[in-house]
Amino acid sequence: xxxxxxxxxxxxxxxxxxxxxxxxxxxxxxxxxxxxxxxxxxxxxxxxxxxxxxxxxxxxxxxxxxxxxxxxxxxxxxxxxxxxxxxxxxxxxxxxxxxxxxxxxxxxxxxxxxxxxxxxxxxxxxxxxxxxxxxxxxxxxxx
Numbered sequence: 325x326x327x328x329x330x331x332x333x334x335x336x337x338x339x340x341x342x343x344x345x346x347x348x349x350x351x352x353x354x355x356x357x358x359x360x361x362x363x364x365x366x367x368x369x370x371x372x373x374x375x376x377x378x379x380x381x382x383x384x385x386x387x388x389x390x391x392x393x394x395x396x397x398x399x400x401x402x403x404x405x406x407x408x409x410x411x412x413x414x415x416x417x418x419x420x421x422x423x424x425x426x427x428x429x430x431x432x433x434x435x436x437x438x439x440x441x442x443x444x445x446x447x448x449x450x451x452x453x454x455x456x457x458x459x460x461x462x463x464x465x466x467x
Contacts, residue, residue: 329437330359332445332466335394335426339384339442340364340464342430347380351409351432361451361465371455377462384448391443392427399423408433 334357341351344366352364372380404410404421413421413433424438425431439445446466453462 330357331437331439333357333359333362334434334436335424335438335442336384336388336445336448336464336466337362337364338424338426338430338432338434338438339387339445340380340448340462341432342426343380343383343387347376355412357436361463363461363463366460366462367458368455368460369458372453372460377450377453380462381448381450387426387429388442388445388448390427390429391441392429393441394427394438395425397423397425397431404433 337352337355337357341364344364345351348366348368350366350368352366354365356363398420401410401417401419401421404423410421410433414435417433417435421433422435423431424434426442448464449467450462450464453460455461
């Protein structure tokens with residue numbers, strides 16, 4: 325059975341990664357995106373406070389509320405490799421790489437399905453988190 329993508333959750337994961345990169349300099353190294361709940365793991369130097377976690381959640385919801393268009397563009401693998409970390413992108417993505425753009429906020433290579441506008445995502449909630457051995461795990465859902 326093929327994995328069923330949830331475009332809203334997948335787009336929210338892009339926004340979460342962009343916010344985490346802004347604050348901690350790191351996109352997730354491990355991700356599990358599902359319709360009801362998802363998780364991302366980040367390597368960061370210290371455990372964030374509960375207030376910092378709430379701030380991340382609030383920032384993501386403010387981005388969602390801006391009703392950014394979600395579009396795509398295509399660039400060569402060589403160009404993408406000079407701009408992005410393509411580690412998580414499968415080789416089968418080919419020589420032309422699809423870049424998902426979330427308004428002027430984020431663009432990143434991806435082969436998954438996404439919403440057309442962030443207004444389709446809903447409310448983003450981090451419902452739990454933990455930090456062990458330099459790894460922050462965020463568990464989130466959409467309401």
